[in-house]
Amino acid sequence: MDLRLDPLPPATSNPARQYGRPEHPGLRADLYRIIFESDTRAGRLFDLVLIALILVSVTVVVLDSVQALSVRHGEIFDVLEWSFTLIFTVEYLLRLYCVRRPLAYATSFFGIIDFLSVVPTYLAMLMPGAHLLLDVRILRLLRIFRILKLTSYVDEYRMLGRALVAARRKILIFLSVVFMVVLLLATVMYAVEGPANGFTSIPTALYWAITAVTTVGFGDIVPKTDLGRAISSVTMLLGWGILAVPTGIISSEIAAQRSLPSADRRCAACGSDGHAPDARYCKDCGARLEAAAEE
Amino acid sequence: MDLRLDPLPPATSNPARQYGRPEHPGLRADLYRIIFESDTRAGRLFDLVLIALILVSVTVVVLDSVQALSVRHGEIFDVLEWSFTLIFTVEYLLRLYCVRRPLAYATSFFGIIDFLSVVPTYLAMLMPGAHLLLDVRILRLLRIFRILKLTSYVDEYRMLGRALVAARRKILIFLSVVFMVVLLLATVMYAVEGPANGFTSIPTALYWAITAVTTVGFGDIVPKTDLGRAISSVTMLLGWGILAVPTGIISSEIAAQRSLPSADRRCAACGSDGHAPDARYCKDCGARLEAAAEE
Amino acid sequence: MDLRLDPLPPATSNPARQYGRPEHPGLRADLYRIIFESDTRAGRLFDLVLIALILVSVTVVVLDSVQALSVRHGEIFDVLEWSFTLIFTVEYLLRLYCVRRPLAYATSFFGIIDFLSVVPTYLAMLMPGAHLLLDVRILRLLRIFRILKLTSYVDEYRMLGRALVAARRKILIFLSVVFMVVLLLATVMYAVEGPANGFTSIPTALYWAITAVTTVGFGDIVPKTDLGRAISSVTMLLGWGILAVPTGIISSEIAAQRSLPSADRRCAACGSDGHAPDARYCKDCGARLEAAAEE
Amino acid sequence: MDLRLDPLPPATSNPARQYGRPEHPGLRADLYRIIFESDTRAGRLFDLVLIALILVSVTVVVLDSVQALSVRHGEIFDVLEWSFTLIFTVEYLLRLYCVRRPLAYATSFFGIIDFLSVVPTYLAMLMPGAHLLLDVRILRLLRIFRILKLTSYVDEYRMLGRALVAARRKILIFLSVVFMVVLLLATVMYAVEGPANGFTSIPTALYWAITAVTTVGFGDIVPKTDLGRAISSVTMLLGWGILAVPTGIISSEIAAQRSLPSADRRCAACGSDGHAPDARYCKDCGARLEAAAEE
Secondary structure, X not given: OHHHOOOOOXXXXXXXXHHXXXXXXXXXXXXXXXXXXXXXXXXXXXXXXXXXXXXXXXXXXXXXXXXXXXXXXXXXXHHXXXXXXXXXXXXXXXXXXHOOOHHHHHOOHHXXXXXXXXXXXXXXXXXXXXXHHHHHHHHHHHHHHHHHOOXXXXXXHHHHHHHHHHOHHHHHHHHHHHHHHHHHHHHHHHHXXXXXXXXXXXXXXXXXXXXXXXXXXXXXXXXXXXXXXXXXXXXXXXXXXXXXXXXXXXXXHHHHHHOOHHHHOOOOOOOOOXXXXXXXXXXXXXXXXXXXXXX | OHHHOOOOOOXXXXXXXXXHOXXXXXXXXXXXXXXXXXXXXXXXXXXXXXHHHHHHHHHHHHHHOOHHHHHHHHHHHHHHHHHHHHHHHHHXXXXXXXXXXXXXXXXXXXXXXXXXXXXXXXXXXXXXXXXXXXXXXXXXXXXXXHHHOOOOOHHHHHHHHHHHHHOHHHHHHHHHHHHHHHHHHHHHHHHHHOHHHOOOOHHHHHHHHHHHHOOOOOOOOOOOOHHXXXXXXXXXXXXHHHOHHHHHHHHHHHHHHHOOHHHHOOOOOOOOOOOOOOOOEOOOOOOEOOOOOOO | OHHHOOOOOOOOOOHHHHHHOOOOXXXXXXHHHHHHOOOOHHHHHHHHHHHHHHHHHHHXXXXXXXXXXXXXXXXXXXXXXXHHHHHHHHHHXXXXXXXXXXXXXHOOHHHHHHHHXXXXXXXXXXXXXXXXXXXXXXXXXXXXXXXXXXXXXXXXXHHHHHHHHHOHHHHHXXXXXXXXXXXXXXXXXXXXXXXXXXXXXXXXXXXXXXXXHOOOOOOOOOOOOHHHHHHHHHHHHHHHHHOHHHHHHHHHHHHHHHOOHHHHOOOOOOOOOOOOOXXXXXXXXXXXXXXXXXX | OXXXXXXXXXXXXXXXXXXXXXXXXXXXXXXXXXXHOOOOHHHHHHHHHHHHHHHHHHHHHHHHOXXXXXXXXXXXXXXXXXXXXXXXXXXXXXXXXXXXXXHHHHOOHHHHHHHHHHHHHHHHHHOOOOHHHHHHHHHHHHHHHHHHOOOOOHHHHHHHHHHHHHOXXXXXXXXXXXXXXXXXXXXXXXHHHOHHHOOOOHHHHHHHHHHHHOOOOOOOOOOOOHXXXXXXXXXXXXHHHHOHHHHHHHHHHHHHHHOOHHHHOOOOOOOOOOOOOOOOEOOOOOOEOOOOOOO
């Protein structure tokens, strides 16, 4: 079934295929193993240090946005920021140096993220007014996903991904139906309450309807007429109730993913299946089972 | 079991049965295939163009409600709106022309929606004051459901529908119990807090109770007395906790729908289906079943 | 297992056992069949009329609380209210008359509800100040449950009840852990934010913590300090996340209830079980199965 | 699989192993049985009395924080508080006396909680200004968990614990992805709305984003620009939708825990367990299994 197509690259489709691991051993190949892979001691150490640097640098960006801290510790933040930028710049250049196809890397998703992680600091120095640009540095956070893909958590990560992908068509259908209902309700509320009560336009009413359906309920826009309150009661109950649908979809997907592995193991002697994932003997006739297929 | 009765028409119950496909080949039959069906190339193209037109025209309705945009781009919106209205009018007339029983179509659900999609624009021209009427055009959105029923997403759509229908009695019981509890709580809060604290009547208290039970919590009406806060704490915990019930109902329904692959295994002897996935003999007549079809 | 003990009376434990159906045929026995049972045509008609009367009378109570309506239609409401009170009084007296043990009925749960449904109207006439007393009439709503127990919806009703009862210990454990965590968080917030920011006492902080954990978020009390906001972020994530736990508990209970019936049917020929609820032949050897045990 | 490692001590790992039950019979051993164990009549009575004392003393702490009650009943609260403190002090000393390794007990988790339950009252007497310190007494609540571990509810408690532990890696992955997305959205909102609309810093925007994603929606900070409202609509839908993921994870974990009844079926030949419910042969050595125990 085409829905089961795996959207997450299997373990073998590592960066080596995408950007090209250098062909001959040497400094570039060694660097490549350290920077892009994590099956050596140095590679794992590099990953850990990088994660720590990313987290600290993101923390600095966050703290720097607080007026009080920025005024008091601004200079420390600047020094730290420049250190991180220099380290990440060196790392970026090394990545460009050690891959076989630098252009393929530079235009890949993570290549662009790596570039956006360092360039705002330089730009902000050149254009003193572009202060807002500095917030782009928060994208550094996304670099953690690259490392996550290499770690032992990859199984859980891919299992959740598979469940979401398998449920994608059901979720899409569900979301479009929800969106239509919400748009209809928003238009009704716009007509009923009107600009006088804060429902100044259909987009504003849509924003309100989404706060109601998702049960967020900020309360900055609220119905004031009795009819509007009655309609919004229906909207709230609807949103509260239909939350059960995506939950049900994903629950059953995850349960299905969980019970999948045994499906492809069949007893050669009596043909029964449904064996426990770790079974070595057939539960129905006691014959020895084949080893579980490598996933 | 009567609960399993399919509320969604099976694939064979297409519009042909409802409005009547023209009996003899010719222009009407050709138009019918394009407009009402989607198994030809022209039919699919027609559907795609229609969905695009509906989405764009709804977007214009939404944007036109924004004061700032309406003032600045009002004329473009008017031109676009009249174009859509004319196109949809032609489409409506063609639909009337090519079905065998025009009256049956005109009084069907989608016939009325089609009519309501075009008539407000003409009415608003005749009665300049009836501006609110224009919002009725948002009903055009519902026309997308007709096309959705013909597409390949129909399986997921019908599966979700079946799960909801199968769970309908449980959900109805659940909702009526919830409604009674909420009405009792609202009356208690009306008595405890009273008009002085914003609980001006039982309907208003009911609106508040629904914001609390559904965990929306707009905050326009809030308890002020200690007793009222205690009761509303109970209300909130109740609403938060019982959300688990519909989720559980629907999760188990969807899981049950999913484990009905047996629908395509049919006893050759007595024609019954609904066999357990691992059944080897027919549960109704005891005849040997075919092996389960490979999924 | 003692958790499976059925808290809802089985179908045979009808009111006949509790209040006593009159022993000899006659007027009392006929009345009893109509009023307390629903297996005759007159009995079902009585139930339908009673549900309609209850719903209309509750609607009158609700509408009467709206100032504007009460002023304009007060007299109609009064006439309607006295009609309902007289009808319900006659019904109450008939119930007392036709049961074998009137005292047992009068002191039963539904006997008290029936009494509370009529007495406030009389009391409010005697004591003009006791206006609040009239809200007690909303308890009439509970009388619908008695009729619900007799209808065909009783299966779904009891199935949901069984699932909740089976999950009761897990839910109790869960709720007490949640309550302790919430009380600890409330105390911390009371210490951090203090009376100056609206957290005037631990009970008030508890009310706030419940609005946060249940994701209601009225917004009448909000943290103002940075530390308070950090703690409340944790509180919100906690509440949002742990909602998954009761949902999981109840989902798996409902799924278990659903898959129960087949457990007690075992093929006499080959001993296999797990047959479909409506199976007549063994799915593993084709032998005829015993009829399903009456539940 | 290492994820199934039981984080909750099995029934045999009772306090006796941790703090040491006195070796020789006598007063200390008798006290130990009463205070630390609950398999004697006196032990159970002790537990019940202790739970009652803890609950009442916590209630006093809570009520004492209410200004109005504190002023009126302050003296009663003081007397009660000193009584509880003295009782808990005696209990703490008895615990120290009757265990074999008092230091191991005093530095254990519950030893520290026991100490923190009594010491604030003495400290507040010595340092009259340290009023806030009194709130530490709320930690007494945690002492209930110790008793809970000894009661018959321990099965449900441990079952929930096992499900959460088994799901821990999936939940961790999920939470870190959610946190990154929330931080990115918060930064975008900080850039879009800015300090003028209440988004004074990234941490403040993060607090807002968490209220939106968890659907709490206090409403103290709300988007005011159209772009901000559009982004926050996406944020709300995201939070509402992804709530389905942890629910699905935990639902399927609990269902999996439930379907492990096989734990009590053990192969007589090799001692392995975890067989499928309908297994007839051991999955590890192929020996014939006993029939499943009647539940």
